[in-house]
Amino acid sequence: xxxxxxxxxxxxxxxxxxxxxxxxxxxxxxxxxxxxxxxxxxxxxxxxxxxxxxxxxxxxxxxxxxxxxxxxxxxxxxxxxxxxxxxxxxxxxxxxxxxxxxxxxxxxxxxxxxxxxxxxxxxxxxxxxxxxxxxxxxxxxxxxxxxxxxxxxxxxxxxxxxxxxxxxxxxxxxxxxxxxxxxxxxxxxxxxxxxxxxxxxxxxxxxxxxxxxxxxxxxxxxxxxxxxxxxxxxxxxxxxxxxxxxxxxxxxxxxxxxxxxxxxxxxxxxxxxxxxxxxxxxxxxxx
Amino acid sequence: xxxxxxxxxxxxxxxxxxxxxxxxxxxxxxxxxxxxxxxxxxxxxxxxxxxxxxxxxxxxxxxxxxxxxxxxxxxxxxxxxxxxxxxxxxxxxxxxxxxxxxxxxxxxxxxxxxxxxxxxxxxxxxxxxxxxxxxxxxxxxxxxxxxxxxxxxxxxxxxxxxxxxxxxxxxxxxxxxxxxxxxxxxxxxxxxxxxxxxxxxxxxxxxxxxxxxxxxxxxxxxx
Numbered sequence: 001x002x003x004x005x006x007x008x009x010x011x012x013x014x015x016x017x018x019x020x021x022x023x024x025x026x027x028x029x030x031x032x033x034x035x036x037x038x039x040x041x042x043x044x045x046x047x048x049x050x051x052x053x054x055x056x057x058x059x060x061x062x063x064x065x066x067x068x069x070x071x072x073x074x075x076x077x078x079x080x081x082x083x084x085x086x087x088x089x090x091x092x093x094x095x096x097x098x099x100x101x102x103x104x105x106x107x108x109x110x111x112x113x114x115x116x117x118x119x120x121x122x123x124x125x126x127x128x129x130x131x132x133x134x135x136x137x138x139x140x141x142x143x144x145x146x147x148x149x150x151x152x153x154x155x156x157x158x159x160x161x162x163x164x165x166x167x168x169x170x171x172x173x174x175x176x177x178x179x180x181x182x183x184x185x186x187x188x189x190x191x192x193x194x195x196x197x198x199x200x201x202x203x204x205x206x207x208x209x210x211x212x213x214x215x216x217x218x219x220x221x222x223x224x225x226x227x228x229x230x231x232x233x234x235x236x237x238x239x240x241x242x243x244x245x246x247x248x249x250x251x252x253x254x255x256x257x258x259x260x261x262x263x264x265x266x267x268x269x270x271x272x273x274x275x276x277x278x279x280x281x282x283x284x285x286x287x
Numbered sequence: 288x289x290x291x292x293x294x295x296x297x298x299x300x301x302x303x304x305x306x307x308x309x310x311x312x313x314x315x316x317x318x319x320x321x322x323x324x325x326x327x328x329x330x331x332x333x334x335x336x337x338x339x340x341x342x343x344x345x346x347x348x349x350x351x352x353x354x355x356x357x358x359x360x361x362x363x364x365x366x367x368x369x370x371x372x373x374x375x376x377x378x379x380x381x382x383x384x385x386x387x388x389x390x391x392x393x394x395x396x397x398x399x400x401x402x403x404x405x406x407x408x409x410x411x412x413x414x415x416x417x418x419x420x421x422x423x424x425x426x427x428x429x430x431x432x433x434x435x436x437x438x439x440x441x442x443x444x445x446x447x448x449x450x451x452x453x454x455x456x457x458x459x460x461x462x463x464x465x466x467x468x469x470x471x472x473x474x475x476x477x478x479x480x481x482x483x484x485x486x487x488x489x490x491x492x493x494x495x496x497x498x499x500x501x502x503x504x505x506x507x508x509x510x
């Protein structure tokens with residue numbers, strides 16, 4: 001007998017475990033490219049669990065209840081992402097909404113702490129959202145081909161018509177740019193740049209940081225799963241995992257060899273990619 | 288097109304003559320998220336913003352005074368309710384009205400602060416928002432003229448014409464300006480350098496959610 005609750009729980013746990021290990025692999029790849037041994041693969045997972053047992057700090061300057069609620073919301077939206085994505089294969093529009101709330105979390109967890117580093121990250125989150133949302137929105141062009149925003153229907157479309165990555169490669173590049181944007185130490189990760197300590201995460205310690213790290217690993221898993229399902233169609237779990245490892249290694253290389261861009265350049269490069277790829281895809285579809 | 292193929296199967300309808308309000312899982316997610324944030328803003332307190340000072344080792348703190356807090360909280364709650372309304376409306380004209388209301392409220396929320404550089408940026412944003420209200424309403428009027436209705440449920444069954452697509456493009460330009468996304472982002476980001484975290488949140492959140500809803504509406508019109 002199918003048990004929905006068990007399906008959701010298993011998928012959320014898998015997303016957390018695989019997401020954490022993949023982010024560990026990302027750090028390892030970066031370290032090896034930079035000729036360092038790097039931490040073990042399970043380091044990110046151990047870090048995430050460790051923070052749940054650490055003492056939490058409450059700065060005098062915080063905005064209550066946002067300082068706490070925003071990390072719980074972050075966790076809630078990515079668990080919803082797992083439910084809408086891998087469990088139900090539901091509407092891509094909801095994932096789009098979840099991504100928007102993620103940008104809000106980056107914005108508010110920075111500003112609600114009162115820290116100057118968090119504040120700079122908050123302002124940068126507004127910059128980055130202005131282009132990242134456009135990049136994500138362009139994925140709506142898939143609708144012009146598959147006539148559905150339902151992830152299950154898009155997968156079925158590819159089963160009949162072949163993978164979308166060969167039909168609309170520019171769209172795949174746009175979605176890959178979103179993944180690069182969310183990779184740690186990426187050239188576009190202006191909200192967590194080391195010039196502003198850890199950006200919006202600077203003041204969050206203890207279980208609040210635990211929530212953030214847990215959510216980031218689930219987010220990484222969901223974004224990679226989405227990319228593989230939206231552009232490669234119906235592939236087995238084994239191939240999904242292999243695909244996730246390959247994408248993580250590629251993003252690790254990019255993060256290791258590319259310096260972080262300044263906020264204006266980051267936005268304009270993302271905006272340019274979105275514009276070129278959208279126009280190119282429209283020409284591909286209609287001409 | 289089938290409207291269920293965008294945000295999931297319909298969960299309910301509220302038929303009000305020509306204008307039919309409808310809700311699906313996507314609208315429900317956006318609506319509930321908006322209400323949660325609006326509730327948190329209503330009960331929330333502002334942070335004390337710490338800034339470094341040049342020339343000394345001292346810190347400078349900035350707070351929101353009570354009078355300013357009350358005015359900004361009221362406008363923020365109204366903005367949250369307007370955004371929640373925009374998430375579930377099934378009427379194109381209501382959507383444009385909600386959008387322009389959100390633009391005005393965003394200006395109001397920031398313009399009660401007393402920092403000159405922040406006021407400068409909100410003035411620039413206000414100019415863009417006002418200018419973009421022309422393509423926004425113009426686009427909606429063109430869609431109405433081309434298909435004879437503003438009900439999204441009715442529009443979804445009409446085959447798109449060149450005029451409807453032109454109207455949709457104008458609406459998109461209007462929405463970009465009203466919400467301050469790229470390439471109009473430069474002035475808007477500077478508005479966030481002021482304290483008042485819960486109020487800044489609603490300014491940002493309303494813009495992002497509006498853009499997502501507009502993309503859904505444009506797909507309904509154009510396909």
